[in-house]
Amino acid sequence: MSAPDVDITVVHSGSVGEAGAMYSRLLSTDPQGPHAGAMLLTCELRLGVADPAGPVFPVWRSQDGGRTWGEHARVADHLGRGNRYQPVVYELPGDVAHLRRGDLLLAGNAIPGDGSTTTITLYSSTDGGATWQFESVVDSGGPALYDPSRTSTTTSIWEPELVLVDGVLAVYFADEREKHRGMLQVISRRTTTDLRTWTDVETVAGVPDRYRRPGMFVATGPLPDGTYRAVVEYVGPAEVPIHLRSSRDGVDWGDPAEAGPLLVSREGVVLSGTPNLAWTPDGAGGATIVATARHSWLDGTEANHALVSDDLGETWSAMRLPVDAVRHVRGDSSGYSQAVRWNAAGELVQATTVRNAAGSHDVVVAVVRGDWRARIGVL
Numbered sequence: 001m002s003a004p005d006v007d008i009t010v011v012h013s014g015s016v017g018e019a020g021a022m023y024s025r026l027l028s029t030d031p032q033g034p035h036a037g038a039m040l041l042t043c044e045l046r047l048g049v050a051d052p053a054g055p056v057f058p059v060w061r062s063q064d065g066g067r068t069w070g071e072h073a074r075v076a077d078h079l080g081r082g083n084r085y086q087p088v089v090y091e092l093p094g095d096v097a098h099l100r101r102g103d104l105l106l107a108g109n110a111i112p113g114d115g116s117t118t119t120i121t122l123y124s125s126t127d128g129g130a131t132w133q134f135e136s137v138v139d140s141g142g143p144a145l146y147d148p149s150r151t152s153t154t155t156s157i158w159e160p161e162l163v164l165v166d167g168v169l170a171v172y173f174a175d176e177r178e179k180h181r182g183m184l185q186v187i188s189r190r191t192t193t194d195l196r197t198w199t200d201v202e203t204v205a206g207v208p209d210r211y212r213r214p215g216m217f218v219a220t221g222p223l224p225d226g227t228y229r230a231v232v233e234y235v236g237p238a239e240v241p242i243h244l245r246s247s248r249d250g251v252d253w254g255d256p257a258e259a260g261p262l263l264v265s266r267e268g269v270v271l272s273g274t275p276n277l278a279w280t281p282d283g284a285g286g287a288t289i290v291a292t293a294r295h296s297w298l299d300g301t302e303a304n305h306a307l308v309s310d311d312l313g314e315t316w317s318a319m320r321l322p323v324d325a326v327r328h329v330r331g332d333s334s335g336y337s338q339a340v341r342w343n344a345a346g347e348l349v350q351a352t353t354v355r356n357a358a359g360s361h362d363v364v365v366a367v368v369r370g371d372w373r374a375r376i377g378v379l
Contacts, residue, residue, distance in 0.1 A: 054082015
């Protein structure tokens with residue numbers, strides 16, 4: 001699993017009977033901010049499903065660029081249902097409501113043990129993630145049921161993403177409640193300026209063909225030229241393609257029915273399902289963007305590539321990720337919605353999940369020593 005230029009850390013070892021960790025999410029805090037470049041990691045562990053209050057979202061913290069991790073907090077569900085799926089942690093780039101730049105937000109999906117509802121909730125931390133305060137319910141949906149068929153009647157909501165623009169916090173999420181408009185699932189958005197009340201739901205991406213289901217919207221935040229990029233998966237096609245969306249201001253993402261360019265590299269590598277997106281300054285006033293997914297395809301073979309762009313998503317090159325777990329379209333959710341970021345030293349850090357001998361998943365973090373760009377183009 002490891003290579004000579006990679007430091008590997010198992011942050012959590014999945015045990016027998018544990019359904020398996022997924023949805024690993026990394027945050028590299030601003031080196032010039034109050035957390036001085038510390039890194040945070042969360043994921044869905046799928047533990048404690050029999051407990052009356054349900055599972056919690058774990059938060060681990062690293063002070064050495066991702067090489068060692070300690071448990072920093074366990075975020076319990078204020079509603080008492082269980083913080084079960086799809087957490088995301090976010091450092092505020094500016095002030096909003098009673099919070100200040102550098103404070104932290106965490107959103108996730110609270111779901112009771114019987115799966116009868118899906119509820120996206122928001123928490124905040126003003127002490128670097130050690131303690132968390134409940135802010136509000138962003139939205140609520142129907143039972144946690146997955147049915148991508150054209151006759152589906154499910155009404156769940158999933159997968160929150162946080163973006164702050166000019167003092168307005170937006171939460172994007174996958175929304176199955178628009179079937180009356182012929183759309184099996186859409187990307188919805190609600191916004192707030194006080195973290196308590198939310199605007200009406202608006203559709204950011206949706207295709208009225210009862211086939212393609214846009215989901216898992218993840219955005220970059222503002223790039224050096226002021227524009228934004230986002231990735232969206234489209235369930236329906238067998239390969240679960242990932243498309244790139246663009247916005248000049250982080251608010252207007254264009255026609256919701258337009259998927260945007262397909263993510264494919266110059267080598268012919270395409271990404272499949274559960275996308276994530278990150279960027280880092282390129283040292284020349286621009287940005288390098290890296291997109292990841294649950295796995296990649298090359299000549300019909302599954303692997304674990306990321307795609308790298310130095311021109312704001314116009315063209316992409318493939319890069320083999322340091323942790324190359326076994327991936328399959330069906331039957332193994334290793335690497336499901338993995339993440340990459342860069343630590344304060346500029347080293348590439350990958351957080352993912354890997355199937356283990358217990359039949360569960362380990363949460364694994366890899367730090368690439370030296371020039372991570374040397375991996376680009378190596379298939």
